[in-house]
Structures are given as structure tokens and as C-alpha cells.
Amino acid sequence: MNDNIQRTLNLLMKLGRGMLYEHSPDNLLIFISDLARDLVDAERCSVFLYNEEDNTLYTRFAHGVDKITLPADKGIVGYTIKSGDIQIVLDAYSDSRFYSKIDDEIGFKTKNLLTVPLFNREEKIIGVLEVINKKVGFFTNFDAELLLLSANYISFILENMILSSKIRENNLKLIYKLTAAAEFKDQETSLHTKRVALYSEVIARKLNVDDVFIERVVIGAPMHDIGKIGIPDAILNKPSKLTDEEFKIITTHSSIGYRILYDKENPFLKFVANIAKDHHERWDGLGYPNSLKCEDISLQGRIVAIADVFDALTSKRPYKDAWSFDKSFGQIMIDKGTHFDPHLVEIFNSSMDNVLNIYNNFREVS
Numbered sequence: 001m002n003d004n005i006q007r008t009l010n011l012l013m014k015l016g017r018g019m020l021y022e023h024s025p026d027n028l029l030i031f032i033s034d035l036a037r038d039l040v041d042a043e044r045c046s047v048f049l050y051n052e053e054d055n056t057l058y059t060r061f062a063h064g065v066d067k068i069t070l071p072a073d074k075g076i077v078g079y080t081i082k083s084g085d086i087q088i089v090l091d092a093y094s095d096s097r098f099y100s101k102i103d104d105e106i107g108f109k110t111k112n113l114l115t116v117p118l119f120n121r122e123e124k125i126i127g128v129l130e131v132i133n134k135k136v137g138f139f140t141n142f143d144a145e146l147l148l149l150s151a152n153y154i155s156f157i158l159e160n161m162i163l164s165s166k167i168r169e170n171n172l173k174l175i176y177k178l179t180a181a182a183e184f185k186d187q188e189t190s191l192h193t194k195r196v197a198l199y200s201e202v203i204a205r206k207l208n209v210d211d212v213f214i215e216r217v218v219i220g221a222p223m224h225d226i227g228k229i230g231i232p233d234a235i236l237n238k239p240s241k242l243t244d245e246e247f248k249i250i251t252t253h254s255s256i257g258y259r260i261l262y263d264k265e266n267p268f269l270k271f272v273a274n275i276a277k278d279h280h281e282r283w284d285g286l287g288y289p290n291s292l293k294c295e296d297i298s299l300q301g302r303i304v305a306i307a308d309v310f311d312a313l314t315s316k317r318p319y320k321d322a323w324s325f326d327k328s329f330g331q332i333m334i335d336k337g338t339h340f341d342p343h344l345v346e347i348f349n350s351s352m353d354n355v356l357n358i359y360n361n362f363r364e365v366s
């Protein structure tokens with residue numbers, strides 16, 4: 001068999017294996033870009049995405065450069081977007097469409113290039129796949145065919161990336177709106193929920209936990225009191241001490257929050273529901289709603305418990321004045337091993353500088 005064809009087949013087989021074993025979309029994109037480059041024997045490969053909003057093209061991945069952005073009507077890539085056709089350019093610098101500014105910026109010399117448009121499932125152009133500088137000779141129609149094959153995979157990956165980031169964006173928006181609804185009701189400010197998230201993050205970052213855990217704590221901590229939506233205003237905003245009866249009603253906000261947030265199909269919501277449920281549990285088992293003890297309390301619940309009380313103490317409430325930083329910090333230390341997980345209190349103690357920074361930089365303006 002012809003060497004060239006043998007090599008191509010080997011690369012295509014590698015492509016199939018990569019699709020099976022590479023699960024992260026970012027890694028998959030790099031994997032396929034490498035392969036596209038090697039399939040057509042090019043020096044570099046770039047994946048451009050079209051941003052309709054500001055009419056630019058930017059690289060989602062490119063060999064040898066961090067990020068390239070250019071106006072969507074410029075360059076061979078811009079022409080590819082406009083025409084929706086494959087472009088084979090034999091001599092870039094004698095082609096008036098070529099946008100040489102990028103070469104100047106990154107200190108590279110483009111000799112020849114090949115581009116193919118990237119389409120989504122609705123046949124709409126979402127970007128361009130480009131390979132630069134054939135190592136020997138020029139790009140051919142056969143190269144274009146091979147590049148189109150890679151382009152199909154890349155379009156598929158990109159579209160999924162775009163969809164998941166839209167879903168994520170929408171989820172976050174909903175989360176913030178829900179949190180804002182609870183704040184509105186409680187007269188707590190968004191600064192309060194922000195600080196609770198930041199204090200919680202300080203603790204979480206010093207634990208042996210993965211990035212997903214930290215992200216979930218940061219996004220979820222602001223929702224710990226979401227259940228206060230279900231508590232009458234007259235109780236929440238009472239300017240004095242609560243009766244036992246009233247306090248009993250307030251304690252239901254933990255379980256209410258849990259019921260609002262819990263979703264058995266969604267690991268993130270499960271995680272956050274446990275923050276709402278557990279943030280008033282105590283290490284010694286004297287908390288609510290379930291009188292859980294020690295490690296039976298979710299780690300995220302134990303973390304947010306410290307952050308929440310520290311912030312409640314340093315803040316003014318309808319029923320109390322703000323305590324000083326030192327008195328509040330000292331109270332957390334006093335409650336080590338009774339109210340709070342002793343290990344987490346030690347971490348909090350060793351992070352006093354970070355905590356003080358947050359305390360100073362996210363104050364209420366009154």
C-alpha cells in the first residue's frame with residue numbers, strides 16, 4: 001500500500017481511539033487539532049470560533065499561540081465564513097485577502113494555508129478550521145477532504161461546548177436570582193451571601209478536596225438560607241429576641257431550603273441541598289434539624305456553618321448589633337469542638353489574614 005495512504009489510515013484509527021478515550025472536551029479539541037495538523041502534514045492548526053455579537057473570529061485552540069482575535073470580515077478565515085467554502089491558498093502574501101497582521105503580532109511566517117468552515121447541526125457556520133504551512137509542497141484537494149473529516153468532529157465538540165456553557169450560564173443566573181429572592185425577604189444583603197461564600201472558600205481551599213468540591217461550595221454557600229423564603233417576615237425582621245415558638249418556626253428554614261434545592265438527578269443540587277440542611281447542625285450534636293454529630297454532618301455543611309456564624313456575628317441584624325472582628329473571631333475559637341468541627345476551626349484560625357481581607361473588602365456601606 002502507498003505510504004501516504006497507510007499513514008493516513010493510521011492517523012484516522014488514532015482519531016477513532018481518541019474519541020473513545022478522551023472525555024474532556026478541551027483535551028478532545030487539542031487531540032483532534034494535533035491530528036488534523038498531522039493528517040495534512042501541516043506546521044500548525046487553528047480552530048476559530050465566530051462571535052456574532054461583536055463580529056469577530058477568535059481561536060478556541062491554536063498551535064503555538066495563546067489566542068488570536070480578528071474582525072470576522074478579515075483574512076482568509078473571514079472569507080471562509082462569508083463564502084461557506086473551503087479555501088486553498090498557495091501563497092498567502094500574494095493573496096490580497098490574507099490578513100498578515102497576525103503573523104506580525106506573533107512573529108510567524110505563513111506561506112500557504114487551507115481552511116474549511118465549521119457548521120453546526122442546523123447548518124449554520126460556527127467557525128473555521130485552518131491549517132498553515134504544508135511541510136512539503138502545497139495543500140491539495142485530498143488534504144481538504146481529510147480536513148473536512150476532522151472538521152466534522154471538531155464542529156460536534158464545539159457545539160457541545162457552546163451548549164454546556166450556555167446551560168451553565170443559565171443555571172448560574174437562576175441560582176443568583178433565587179439567592180436574591182431570599183436576601184430580599186431576609187433583609188440580608190448580597191454582600192452577606194458573598195462573604196459567606198468567600199469565607200467558605202478560604203476553608204475549602206485548605207482541605208484535601210478537588211476543584212469541583214470547591215466550586216460547588218462557592219456557588220452553593222450563598223444559598224444556605226434560601227429556606228427563609230418560607231418564614232414569615234414578622235419573625236425574620238423582629239427587632240428583638242424571638243420567643244421559643246418563633247425560634248422553632250425559624251429553625252424550619254434548614255429543611256425548607258433542603259426541599260427547595262434537592263434534586264436526586266443532579267449532583268450539584270444534592271450537594272447544595274446539604275448545605276441548606278446542615279448549616280445549623282453542630283459538631284456536638286446539639287444543632288438542628290437532625291441533631292447530627294461530627295462527620296455525619298456533610299463537610300460542606302460544617303464549612304458553611306463556620307462562615308455563616310462568623311458573618312452573622314460581624315454583621316448588624318434586626319435583633320443585634322455587629323460584633324467586632326476580634327470578638328467574632330474569638331467566638332469561633334471558643335466554639336471549636338462544641339459548635340464547630342475542630343479541624344475546620346484550626347484551618348479558619350490559620351487563615352486569619354485571608355478572613356480579615358474579606359471582612360475589610362466586602363463591608364456594607366451604611
Ligand code: C2E
Binds near residue numbers: 237240242250310
Ligand atoms: P442569622 O442572623 O443569619 O444567624 C446565623 C447564626 O449565627 C445563628 O443561628 C447563630 O448560630 C449565630 N448568631 C447570630 N447572632 C448571634 C449572637 O448574637 N450570638 C451568638 N452566640 N450567635 C449568633 P441560629 O441561632 O440558629 O439562628 C438562625 C436564624 O434565626 C438567624 O440567622 C436569624 O435569622 C434568626 N434569629 C436567631 N435569633 C434571633 C433573634 O433573637 N431575633 C430575631 N429577630 N431573629 C433571630
Ligand code: SIN
Binds near residue numbers: 046068078097100
Ligand atoms: C488569515 O486567515 O488571513 C490569517 C489567519 C491566521 O493567521 O491564522
Ligand code: SIN
Binds near residue numbers: 167168212215216
Ligand atoms: C452548574 O453550573 O450547573 C453548577 C456547577 C457545578 O456542577 O458545580
Ligand code: SIN
Binds near residue numbers: 295341344
Ligand atoms: C478533610 O480534611 O478533608 C476533612 C475535614 C474534616 O472532616 O474535619
Ligand code: FE
Binds near residue numbers: 224225
Ligand atoms: Fe441559617
Ligand code: FE
Binds near residue numbers: 224225308312
Ligand atoms: Fe445566613
